[in-house]
Every structure is written in C-alpha cells, then in structure tokens.
Amino acid sequence: MMKLTMMLPEDCVPFANDAADVVRVFTGPLDMLINTPGGDMTLEVSESEENGTRHLTVKQGAYLSSHDAPVLSDHLDNKRLHKRQLKLSVYDCMKALTGRTPPWGSLTGIRPTRLMYMAMERGLSAGEAAREMTELFDVSGEKADLLREIIDVQSGVDRPGEKDVDIYIGIPFCTTRCAYCSFLSGEVGKGKQLAPYTEALTEEIRGTIALIGEKGLRPRAFYMGGGTPTSLPAPLLERVMEEAMPLISRCAEVTVEAGRPDTIDEEKLRILKDCGVSRISINPQTMHDETLRTIGRRHTRQQCEDAYALARKLDFHHINMDLIAGLPGEDLEMFEQTLAWSRGLAPESLTVHTLSIKHSSLLHLWEAKLPDGDMVAQMVRTGAQEAHARGMRPYYLYRQKYMAGNLENVGYALPGHACVYNIDMMEETGNIIALGAGGISKRLFPPRGHIERAPNVSDVGHYMARVDEMLQRKRDLWEKTDEAGAPDKEENE
Ligand code: SF4
Structure with a gap:
C-alpha cells in the first residue's frame, strides 16, 4: 500500500x-x-x-x-x-x-445532506445551500442537485418529535460473509450462538420496553437489520418478533432486512407478515451468478426471483432492493442488465450502493477486475436514471470511505415509500434505541442538536454476558441532561 x-x-x-x-x-x-x-x-x-x-x-x-x-x-x-x-x-x-476533480470535491464525511441542512439553518434557501456546496467544497453540480432533490423529498416526511424514538435491533449473523463486508456479522454455521444470542436479545427487548414506558417515549419506526435477521431459524425469529410486539405494534413503519434470498422461506415470511412487518429488503446486489460467487454470496439470481415471488404471494407491498455498482468483473453493460432484470421484480424502493472496499488484501486480489472510477460513476448515473424512469426519487444518501470512484450510496423510493428509519438515522434528527451486539443508541438534545451516544459492545460473546450492562447504558443515556454539548458538525465535511 x-x-x-x-x-x-x-x-x-x-x-x-x-x-x-x-x-x-x-x-x-x-x-x-x-x-x-x-x-x-x-x-x-x-x-x-x-x-x-x-x-x-x-x-x-x-x-x-x-x-x-x-x-x-x-x-x-x-x-x-x-x-x-x-x-x-x-x-x-x-x-x-x-488533474482530477472528484465528484464530491473535498468532502470526505458520511452525511453531506447535513451540511445542506446546516446552511439552510443559517437562512440559505436550498438552491443557495447547493451553490455553497459547490463554491466552498468543489462539489459537482450533479451531486449538489442530488442533495437538493433529497432535501426536497425529505421535506415531505414528518420530522421526529422530542419524545419519538426509532427502534433498531441487530442480528449479527449471515449465511456466509460477503467478501467486502464491513459490518459486524458472523457466519451462522460457525457456532451455536444463535439461541443464546436470541435469549440475551429478548432480555434487552424487555428492559427497553420498560425504559420506553418509564420515559414516556413514542416508538416511531422499527428496523431489524444486521447481518441478516432471516438467517435466524424460524422459531428464533418468531421469538424475537413476538417479544418486540409491544414496540412493533406502536410503530407506523416496521422494516426487517431479509437481505440474503437464500435465507427466505414461506414460514419466515409468514412470521414477519403476522407480526405486522410493512417493509422488507431482499437484496440481490447483482443478477450475475458468477459475480455472486466471486463476492462470496451463496445465492443465485433464480433464488432471488423466487424470494420476490414468495413475498408478493404473501402480500408484502413494500420490498426494497439493494444493488451494488462497481462489483469485480462487472462493466456498465452488466450493471444495466441487472437494472433491467430488477425492473421485472418491481421493488418499491431501490438502493444503489457503490462498492466500498476497506480491506487492502481484497483490493489487491480484485484489482485487475474492478471497473474504473469513471465507469462506476456511469453505473451510478444509470441507476439514478432508471430509478427516475420508474417514478422513484432519491430520499437518503450516505458516503463511506474507500468507495469506488469516490461516489455515494443513494436510496430511491416510489412516492410514499421513503423509509422513515433510514432518513432519521442518516440525518440524525431523532432518538434511536439500538439493541443487540454493536447497536449504538443515540439521544438528540434539541434545540441545539447535540447528540449523545450509548454503544453496545460489538463482540457477540461479550454482549450475551453483559446484556444487563447494555441496558444500564441506555438507562444512563436517558437520565442525562444536556450540558455543554454542541451540535455534531465536524464529521460531515
Ligand atoms: S449480507 Fe451484509 S452483513 Fe451479511 S455478510 Fe454480506 S455485507 Fe455483511
């Protein structure tokens, strides 16, 4: 390196x-x-x-x-x-x-939309804020317009109130680990942790329900992610969902990531449906089986089609699809094929990610196969055109380090299908109580926007042994008073 x-x-x-x-x-x-x-x-x-x-x-x-x-x-x-x-x-x-001009100019932060909001809080219009992004940070006109459109879409979604809280539950297991994965995720087959993890989690859920009651908080959106929650066997998935029902039943939006098509079956989808899940994610990433093998996902395009058909049969009306631009061995034509194929599955929302590789060994291994930054930029542009052609608009965006072409991840949705949890989480405009290993609870102190955090430990073994302490951390967070906190401004530039 x-x-x-x-x-x-x-x-x-x-x-x-x-x-x-x-x-x-x-x-x-x-x-x-x-x-x-x-x-x-x-x-x-x-x-x-x-x-x-x-x-x-x-x-x-x-x-x-x-x-x-x-x-x-x-x-x-x-x-x-x-x-x-x-x-x-x-x-x-x-x-x-x-001699190069990166699309996001000098910005390296995760949330460029936050910078737009901060400029608007100073009295600038969205157009003026977008121009400032270009003048100050050299953000391209294309990306400044994207931010402007996202802010316009977000203006149609109610902001969370002071007592509102989103609930996040993390299931840190997947069937296999994707080669590029940067999340906390262990392979299901590697251990016997699923049942004890579920037990610890249900204990944390019960304690959280009590805390929410005591503090008079209002659950707003529920999101179960990971990992892949549907990696849990059906009885364990049911146990978690049933334990969380007092929270789920109060939320207007209930999302469960069923990301890997090979973890989905009718029994699990029925459990989710019966528990009131309104939004699921089924994520092919690409339609090309050879690429799926290269990146370590043990499912096929056919399994993905079957999973969509099953979910539609069970009346899921909001399915999100994640795709990745810039996968090894893929060119623009292959990405376009994936987009055309996904049209047939008709997801209500589409998230176009750009490949982000944090492990240098992987980068070295794939180097010759990775499309160059200009091609990835064209893929991302084609993804945006496709989403617009389907009547979708961008509603949230975030960036990571080491993204191909220094680009971004964008969520698009049909009208009325923007995921409230994604917006709250990315814009950091509301409280989040996070359960499970690696979850980070956040409390927002209005009016200044100061944020305090309470992280759970990431290691699954430590989490199971210290779940009481994780609950206490949340209790402490909600006992705090806003002292000398200042708004989190720095990470966004
Ligand atoms: S599905 Fe997501 S969390 Fe699981 S291994 Fe792949 S990238 Fe990681």
Missing part, C-alpha cells in the same frame, strides 16, 4: 487523519506517516499568522496551494475552520497534482 508522509506543524497534527482522507480520495487506500520522512509521497504543511489571519500552505514537489482563514476566539469554531483550511489546501494540491 502507498505510504504518505505528512509533515505538519504541531497544531495541525490532530487533523492529520482528516487530511489523509482527502488524499485517499485521489489515491485510494494508503498508510500515513506523520512528521517521519520515507513515504512514497510527502505533503509539507506550513502556516503563519498575521493580523488575526492564519495562512496555511501545502506543498507537494512543485505543487503548492494555500488558504487563508481568520483566527476565531471560539475554540471549537476555530478548530473546525482550521481543519477545513487544511483539508481544502490538501485538496487543491492533490487536484493540481493529479
């Missing part, structure tokens, strides 16, 4: 990872050395201050870029601006060096 040396003044060191993320947009995965010579590429950062203005310069060989910014008296605001100044200078330098 490429090694980057960052030569940084002392007060820029805390921003080294942020600056390296900008470099990764241009280079892909890299290791970083701070103030230690020997990298394959060296960025030298220098700065000076004069009359309340900080002048920051980044140099790489013959390439030089600089940004000025005022030195602010508020420590937090000053830190944010300083970090932005460094990131923008690194961005300009890398852009000049490579």
